[in-house]
Amino acid sequence: MTKPAFTEIGAKPLPLETNSCWSCGSMRAAHFCESCGKVQPPAPVDYFSFFGLPAKLTIEVPALETEFYHLSRKLHPDLSARAGSQEQEWSLEQSSLLNDAYRTLRDPIKRTQYLLRLEGVELEEQSKSATEQARATGGVKKQIVPPDLLEEVFELNMQLEELKMNKQMQEDDAALTAEIAKHKTALEEKYESLLQELQSYWKEWDALMERNPRAESPERKQISAKMVDVLNRRNYIRNLVRDVNAALEN
Amino acid sequence: MSYSDKVIDHYNNPRNVGSLDKSSTDVGTGLVGAPECGDVMKLQIKVNRETNVIEEAKFKTFGCGSAIASSSLATEWVKGKTVDEALSIKNMDIVKELSLPPVKIHCSVLAEDAIRAAIGDWKKKQEAPKPVAAEAK
CATH class of the missing domain: 1.10.287.110 (DnaJ domain)
Structure with missing residues (x-):
């Protein structure tokens, strides 16, 4: 047999x-x-x-x-x-x-999201629960998106707005367009590197599973939190790159 | 889904759009974002040194109508309040005022986060040791 x-x-x-x-x-x-x-x-x-x-x-x-x-x-x-x-x-x-x-x-991303769901993590709930925690402790909320990324996002959005206004005025600002394109490339690189970061957390997870697949350890929560964090940042960048593409094409 | 009249009003005539001097010691800056939708919101407050009353508030938001309306309303509400009073503003107050639908509640959360972040930044500046050169004069 x-x-x-x-x-x-x-x-x-x-x-x-x-x-x-x-x-x-x-x-x-x-x-x-x-x-x-x-x-x-x-x-x-x-x-x-x-x-x-x-x-x-x-x-x-x-x-x-x-x-x-x-x-x-x-x-x-x-x-x-x-x-x-x-x-x-x-x-x-x-x-x-x-x-x-x-x-x-x-699919590496879908696989990770699926595993996180099995772990009982809902990606959309992250931000809300962090706000509730900040409210309870009176502290400043732990940001899901790191500050430096936010700065970059804000800056880029300002430039995109300027680009749109220029276009409405029929003006073409080659320097601005080049600046935005440069930002976009940097973001795309970051997007790629986040996958590598995610894979390093896979290794941590897998090692934990080998030691004890049923462990309810703080480590288990920590690793899934890190994966959630990477996925959130990745989503953010993906949306942003999409906006940049739309603005550059119009 | 349609926006409420109040959201449309804030969207078309946003209050207090702009920025304050980020480096000033009486200005607090909050920059927050929501990974769900990619929105980013900057809210700044200028606080009276004697009374701790928020005298000015400015915002700039890139995002949907509800996010813009939530931050616009937030700047209106914090003005004239002390920092401690401003901290009591809850996202559900914004939801009620703007009649936000459930899918847009995260926009109000973002606005509450922005207020907290701005006040947190301001508080940090008050605790930080003053630059010696500026104090000596």
């Missing part, structure tokens, strides 16, 4: 709550029965578990892709066309789960 394919990427053992195969009664894997190979009803698992992966952020995307194609073929609803309609429905549900899981995990 061959080992189920999904264990090849990750070393995660089968969940303890694995049920018996509906068809032959043997213990089943996540998607197929290990003994008879029949497709199983989708189990409520997260995307990492769906691929048999531990909840780590550094992922070998080529291996994930191989596994995705492998599972796609095996879970394809056409395969169970001649089987009962129940089996085909499970195939359909599993296939759709597979697609969602793959699309989320192969």
Whole structure:
């Protein structure tokens, strides 16, 4: 009997709550029965578990892709066309789960956001809770966006406004346009470097997962907070670059 | 979603747009931003040295109509208040005054943050040791 394919990427053992195969009664894997190979009803698992992966952020995307194609073929609803309609429905549900899981995990940002959601962090809530904390302590709010980035954003917005006014007056200020373009390049570089920063936090996270995946440690919160911070800054810069592009094109 | 009349009024006729001298010791500057929408808001206050009353307030906001209206209203409200009174302004007061819809509540949060940041900056300046040369004369 061959080992189920999904264990090849990750070393995660089968969940303890694995049920018996509906068809032959043997213990089943996540998607197929290990003994008879029949497709199983989708189990409520997260995307990492769906691929048999531990909840780590550094992922070998080529291996994930191989596994995705492998599972796609095996879970394809056409395969169970001649089987009962129940089996085909499970195939359909599993296939759709597979697609969602793959699309989320192969993208570094979506993968991180997904993991943070699993950790119970809502990105949009960050700013509000920081305000509430500042109010309670009477202190100044801890800014989600670092001050130097804010200065840059403000400065650039001032220049963009000037550019728009110049355009309305039919004036062309080559020096200003060049200045803005220079800013834009710097921001794009920062955008790229934030991904590297994020990846360094992945390593911290993965190391923690190796030591103790279920730990409720302050470290766990700290690492996810750092990832949230990077994602927020990245969003900010992305919006800004979009505004700059719009202003330069008009 | 449509803007309330008050938001439109502040958007079309923003009060107190401009800037104050950032380096002056009686001026506090707050620069805040919201990563959700990319808005950035600068709010400055000028505080009377004797009474701690905010005599002047200026703002400049890059963002949506609600963010502009929230900061415009914030400058109106802090003027004439002492710094401690100004700290009691809550974002929900702004939400009520401008009838902001739930999706725009973060704009009012930003305005409250800006007030706090400006006052925080001013307070820091008051605690900092005065430059010797300026004091000696």
